[in-house]
Amino acid sequence: MTTKTTLTRTLAAALCLATLPALAQETGDPGPAYVQSALAGKKVVLIPLALGFDLAQGWNHYIGSEVRGFGGVWETRDPNWDTAAGAQAITDLISSADKPAALLVHTPDLTSYSKLFKRAQDAGIFVIQVDNRSNFASDAFVGSNWETLGELEAKAAVAACGDGSSKKIGLIQGDQVNSSSLDQYAGIAKVLKDHPDFEIVGAPDSNWDVTTARTVATTLLQQHPEVCAVIDFWDNTAAGTAAAIRDAGLTDKVKLVTTGGGEELDCKALEDGTFHAVVMTDVKGQSRDISALLKFLLQSGLKPGQAKSWLYTLETATTKADLKPGTCWSLKDVQAAEAALAK
């Protein structure tokens, strides 16, 4: 009897001892431990066209914070607008001993990196294409649907011109190889089909260079001073187009529509009338999409190349009337936050 009681007591005590810490550890939520095992220490590398412009710095900050936040390793490579350097960076990462779990790549054109993406996936690396699509459908694309974006620009330009105007529009395109340029053009053409009275009177390329944009825009305005709106395919080059409009003394007559990363400079240019409308990429939201996708892919058990998805960022055409505090994000703040992290 006594031995039995002692035994029972000892057993009960042992059970208590065994269960107590277990109860403290498991709240019944398997999430944290699973996330820890799936995400901790996973390396994610961002390879933008260059790190030195607003979108890339926004991604670096907003996605980087999330990746560091879930215990991952965040790295960037800066090809500085050099396609070959970007290809080299991807190749090195694929063959490195410490392979990344995912690559976020801002592709320069439709084809250059396609084979590399396939190789990365074969090596077990998820490939997410950001902002510019290529001909290769990798694990995911996150960015603008550039055709929709072009439609928004065209609608903004048509509205800016109005019924009583010349209904002549000029385009300053990027180039003829980059999907963001080709698809924007397709979107604009689509909208103008519904407005047959509107006409594109010139569509030179800036080759993404601000000085070239200024030169070709000067020529365009010289040939067609009656244009009521110009659509420039990038806010960076639109600075050159704006200079051309200013030089021609047409600031009040020609409305400039463009697209950009929604950085403060965009809002400033809307405020002072340099830009009439900017189709803004919501960098914060886009970065959040990419972060969520990373968390999903790395936990999903999916193998690279097994599934495909396209996450289009919601775009809106913003005009001066839409401006509110917080419409734009500040590169200065982002840089200050990154500098504080580096310390």
Add this chain to the structure above:
Amino acid sequence: MSVLKSGTLSQERIVFLFAVVLFAAYAVFLDGFLMANNLVAILRSVSVLGILAVGMGLVVIGRGIDLSMVAVMAMATAWQLAMMNAGTSPLLATTIVFAGVVAVGVANGLLIAYAEVPPVFATLASASFVFGLVRSRFIVQDAVPVPPSASFILEFGQARLVHMPIEVVMFAVAAFLSFLVLRFTKFGRYVYYMGDNYQAARTMGIPVRPMIIGQYVVSALIAWLAGLITAAGLQSINTRVVNSTLLYDVILVVVIGGIGLSGGKGGMRNVVIGALLIGIMLNGMTILNLPNIYQNLIKATILLIALVIDSRLNPRDEQVGQQGDI
């Protein structure tokens, strides 16, 4: 020079003729090409290119080449604007950048004149160095805007002299001053001697080494001027220009205009003619709505034709054969 005197077709004349023919063809076939504003726009579009070509021309005549010009142009200006954005007074920022630009020119000159590194390699290396240093240490992004406080820079960009945009005026001034220096000063004549025959010039007692340093300092300062003019017009400077084809366009203007890469030949007139040809060509192609890739193809084809005609009409002589081109 002797080719000109003997009255045969020099490359300069061919190019000039070509520019005239092209101009006439555009004038006839393209509506709006001949309008005064379009002609001013052509001049303006090649002004920065022309200013850079003035500096490059000075160096090439002295048998050198300065591949760091576009890097100096963009990075010096970007650094200056970045300092001004951070609250440094314009005068102090300008002084610091002036010292930096002179230092780059002196370094180029020292490497070439004293360390005897070929100019192509010395300036290619210094271009990367200047870009890397400024990009990594002094500026945080590609595009640096002119600060709102520096409204004088913007006003300068808007200024006009006898209806000519300030860029055109500055190109004219730079070309004319360089013409005067080359033609009427001892320094200028020595540059020709040096470019024609370096060893002979040295034996004659011309201070060739300090002169080389002087040349590269001047080209660096001219590059900086081109950057300031760019920033004044665009209200910002974008350092991406370092990766563009601008440097090759500058060399194109110099070579197509007829300043031989073997040195000792040509003058500012060649630079002006070369720049005008490029300007007329690009303007017409833009009016015709030709995509950029075709524009580059046509530009390259014309350069090749010019070089072939030049080498047919002006075969290499023994001296060039011995010394070699760049």
